[in-house]
Amino acid sequence: xxxxxxxxxxxxxxxxxxxxxxxxxxxxxxxxxxxxxxxxxxxxxxxxxxxxxxxxxxxxxxxxxxxxxxxxxxxxxxxxxxxxxxxxxxxxxxxxxxxxxxxxxxxxxxxxxxxxxxxxxxxxxxxxxxxxxxxxxxxxxxxxxxxxxxxxxxxxxxxxxxxxxxxxxxxxxxxxxxxxxxxxxxxxxxxxxxxxxxxxxxxxxxxxxxxxxxxxxxxxxxxxxxx
Amino acid sequence: xxxxxxxxxxxxxxxxxxxxxxxxxxxxxxxxxxxxxxxxxxxxxxxxxxxxxxxxxxxxxxxxxxxxxxxxxxxxxxxxxxxxxxxxxxxxxxxxxxxxxxxxxxxxxxxxxxxxxxxxxxxxxxxxxxxxxxxxxxxxxxxxxxxxxxxxxxxxxxxxxxxxxxxxxxxxxxxxxxxxxxxxxxxxxxxxxxxxxxxxxxxxxxxxxxxxxxxxxxxxxxxxxxx
DNA sequence: CATTTAAACTGAGTTAAATTCATTATACGG
DNA sequence: CCGTATAATGAATTTAACTCAGTTTAAATG
Numbered sequence: 001x002x003x004x005x006x007x008x009x010x011x012x013x014x015x016x017x018x019x020x021x022x023x024x025x026x027x028x029x030x031x032x033x034x035x036x037x038x039x040x041x042x043x044x045x046x047x048x049x050x051x052x053x054x055x056x057x058x059x060x061x062x063x064x065x066x067x068x069x070x071x072x073x074x075x076x077x078x079x080x081x082x083x084x085x086x087x088x089x090x091x092x093x094x095x096x097x098x099x100x101x102x103x104x105x106x107x108x109x110x111x112x113x114x115x116x117x118x119x120x121x122x123x124x125x126x127x128x129x130x131x132x133x134x135x136x137x138x139x140x141x142x143x144x145x146x147x148x149x150x151x152x153x154x155x156x157x158x159x160x161x162x163x164x165x166x167x168x169x170x171x172x173x174x175x176x177x178x179x180x181x182x183x184x185x186x187x188x189x190x191x192x193x194x195x196x197x198x199x200x201x202x203x204x205x206x207x208x209x210x211x212x213x214x215x216x217x218x219x220x221x222x223x224x225x226x227x
Numbered sequence: 228x229x230x231x232x233x234x235x236x237x238x239x240x241x242x243x244x245x246x247x248x249x250x251x252x253x254x255x256x257x258x259x260x261x262x263x264x265x266x267x268x269x270x271x272x273x274x275x276x277x278x279x280x281x282x283x284x285x286x287x288x289x290x291x292x293x294x295x296x297x298x299x300x301x302x303x304x305x306x307x308x309x310x311x312x313x314x315x316x317x318x319x320x321x322x323x324x325x326x327x328x329x330x331x332x333x334x335x336x337x338x339x340x341x342x343x344x345x346x347x348x349x350x351x352x353x354x355x356x357x358x359x360x361x362x363x364x365x366x367x368x369x370x371x372x373x374x375x376x377x378x379x380x381x382x383x384x385x386x387x388x389x390x391x392x393x394x395x396x397x398x399x400x401x402x403x404x405x406x407x408x409x410x411x412x413x414x415x416x417x418x419x420x421x422x423x424x425x426x427x428x429x430x431x432x433x434x435x436x437x438x439x440x441x442x443x444x445x446x447x448x449x450x451x452x453x454x
Numbered sequence: 455c456a457t458t459t460a461a462a463c464t465g466a467g468t469t470a471a472a473t474t475c476a477t478t479a480t481a482c483g484g
Numbered sequence: 485c486c487g488t489a490t491a492a493t494g495a496a497t498t499t500a501a502c503t504c505a506g507t508t509t510a511a512a513t514g
Contacts (some may be wrong), residue, residue: 013461013462016462017414020508034231037499037500037501038500038501038502039500039501047463047464048463048464048465049464049465049501049502050463050464050465050502050503050504051462051463051464053501053503054462054463058502059501059502081444111341113341114338114341114342126485149415149416151412151416152412153406154397155394155409155412157389157393157397158391158393158394158396158397158409159386159389159393159413159416161389161393162386162388162389162390162391162392162393162394163386163389163390164389165387165389165393166384166385166386166388166389166392167382167385167389169385170381170384170385182382182385185378185382186386188376188378189376189378189386189416189417190416209356240491243491264471264472265471265472265473266471274492274493275492275493275494276472276473276493276494277473277474277475277492277493278491278492278493280473280474281491281492285473286472286473291484321490376473413484438464
């Protein structure tokens with residue numbers, strides 16, 4: 001927070017701030033929060049150690065800056081990745097694909113998120129902003145009645161992001177690359193069939209309830225026509 | 228790691244080790260990893276600061292001790308919470324209830340888990356041991372054909388634990404207590420209907436495949452009897 | 455262009471907390 | 485009881501975050 005620069009151009013100040021963030025992200029990702037020395041970050045950003053503290057109150061605050069920027073960028077990317085005229089399920093698949101891919105690619109930064117203030121703090125409004133992308137998709141889905149299950153959106157959000165995050169950890173652990181079946185299967189259980197695992201599925205499959213109704217009407221017909 | 232005590236009774240040494248762990252857990256949970264001073268932990272355990280380092284290589288290692296013990300206890304509790312003669316779905320519900328409840332109650336310790344070495348390290352074998360409880364339930368379910376979906380167990384594990392962990396965070400954030408509908412709804416999408424949200428559901432609903440077969444046989448019958 | 459001055463920057467110095475280790479205490483076998 | 489291996493202690497050391505008095509920079513002014 002370099003106050004309100006009256007003499008120096010804002011652009012220059014912001015360039016420096018972002019170069020510090022770049023360096024911090026690099027070093028944090030490499031060495032972890034504890035392993036990263038502020039002096040290293042300063043050197044990587046070509047500024048004196050004290051300069052870092054002109055922009056960020058302390059190391060924690062610097063981390064919050066790195067993490068906050070990451071989630072803000074993720075929000076922008078997510079919005080770009082979603083086609084506004086797609087069905088709810090397609091949009092969820094787009095978001096799921098984008099999310100899993102991103103957190104795999106920037107796994108270290110995502111992990112740093114958990115170091116940015118023990119939970120609930122207001123520090124990470126950017127994360128909250130990000131999940132709204134999901135909420136908007138779901139709300140539209142509800143409005144258009146494109147969502148079967150009667151599970152509250154808030155709970156489905158935890159299913160969605162919780163599953164993808166744990167899946168990412170598992171993939172990282174096993175040193176596996178992005179696996180689209182994770183997204184496919186997640187959506188299968190969240191919004192409806194579409195044959196899990198294999199991923200191939202032509203057309204919408206009817207719900208159990210729909211089949212059941214058809215079945216009953218046929219049975220009735222059979223009885224009526226006296227077999 | 229107090230070497231191999233030859234002179235002093237093992238019991239005494241273990242008592243001291245566990246009293247250090249108790250103190251550490253208390254202080255860590257209270258102040259967080261960074262906020263906790265080793266000197267405070269030592270005082271709380273009524274030992275000198277240096278003594279802590281006889282038992283644990285450093286502060287990180289002490290944290291790993293606390294976290295490891297927590298997950299070991301969780302594993303024991305989980306095994307006790309599951310009735311061996313219940314159906315797969317019932318067992319999953321028992322585990323789900325137990326898990327969500329436990330991580331809500333000991334939320335701070337769970338959060339500390341993420342400070343114990345950046346992912347994948349072998350540090351937390353105890354966590355891996357814990358998830359095996361889930362794997363065993365699922366494997367038995369597959370053997371007994373009590374599980375419909377064709378999603379790999381590994382992926383369902385991420386759905387299960389990922390969802391419950393994120394749900395716990397959400398509940399904590401909103402300062403809400405344990406909510407059983409989270410477990411109910413999770414199981415509904417994981418292993419089968421049982422009418423979400425409300426939780427009430429009488430009788431097992433037939434699977435798509437079963438319905439489809441019935442449907443086909445009726446159609447055949449219709450054709451044969453020449454409508 | 456020289457001057458003024460406030461914003462930016464610097465890095466040596468301060469401080470706090472983790473970790474070490476020389477010293478002391480304890481407990482057990484003989 | 486004594487000798488000795490184990491355990492415990494806490495003062496000293498080390499490390500790295502953070503501060504701040506002094507220096508540099510750059511824009512506004514005449």
